[in-house]
Amino acid sequence: MADTITHPAQETEEKLWEGGKAPFKASYGKLMMWYFLLSDAFTFAGFLIAYGALRASMPTWPVPDFVFSTFPGGLHHKPLYFVTLMTFILLFSSYTMVRAVQEGHRENKNGVVFWMILTIFGGLGFLGSQAWEWTTLIKGEHVTVTTNPFSAHTEAGVYLEGDGHDIEEGDTFVPGDPYLIHKHDGEWHQLSYRVTEGENAGMVKQQSFGPKAFGALFFFITGFHGFHVFSGVVFLLIICVNVATGLYVQRRNGYEMVEKIGLYWHFVDLVWVFVFLVFYLI
Secondary structure: OOOOOOOHHHHHHHHHOOOOOOHHHOOHHHHHHHHHHHHHHHHHHHHHHHHHHHHHHOOOOOOHHHHOOOEOOOEOOOOOHHHHHHHHHHHHHHHHHHHHHHHHHOOOHHHHHHHHHHHHHHHHHHHHHHHHHHHHHHHHOOOOOOOOOEEEOOOOEEEOOOOOOOOOOOOEEOOOOEEEOOEEOOEEOOOEEEEOOOOOOOOEEEOOOOOOHHHHHHHHHHHHHHHHHHHHHHHHHHHHHHHHOOOOHHHOOOOHHHHHHHHHHHHHHHHHHHHHHHHHHO
16 A cells, blocks of 8 residues: 655644644633723723813812822821722732632642632722722712812912801912812802902802712722622632632643633722722822
């Protein structure tokens, strides 16, 4: 019998169609997770760009150091202390997620469970902190999606009347100083003030509300991110239970499911860095 001769071109064609090889050395599941995260990144980018455009179109905008200055325990005038704590909790949970993935590569089931439980607690801690922040703004400061009591003056002046809370008659303010308008006995108290500088010196004006878009944008964007954190906690809990029951042991793939949820969790943490930058620092 004559031996079959295989030509180089035919051999190359057979290799191209043999299948079973993962592109970019990544499994199908990982690729789909990257596609989802990319599309989600575009969604968040659109929201943050819209926030920047609306903010740039407003003559005044609430000052973050003034708006986010409360801390649990009745502490006030602690600008950004609480949101910094929230950020630390979320970023630390990203570290514990890394450790869970590392233990998965070692096929260490108990190690994966331990670090995933810490990650779940980190996510719950962040959600609890966000719930406290929302409650403080809504009930304590009376911020809604249509009413923003935080404003910023553009002219210096002297207050003519107070509402019996944080201001007394005759107190002064300087350009750019914000003041929170309080709600008392079910009614908003808009303060009157006399302008002391500029072209309108001597004119009596009324304290105005801040831009309405602030509350709507804040609650929508931080709420959308909070929904991602909540979803991540739910998936982490499900996968953690599967790991504990030994569901992934026989697969011997380095606990790839843990790695995929880890990609999602790191993405959520990264998005929060941008939200933190846009809302709390700028």
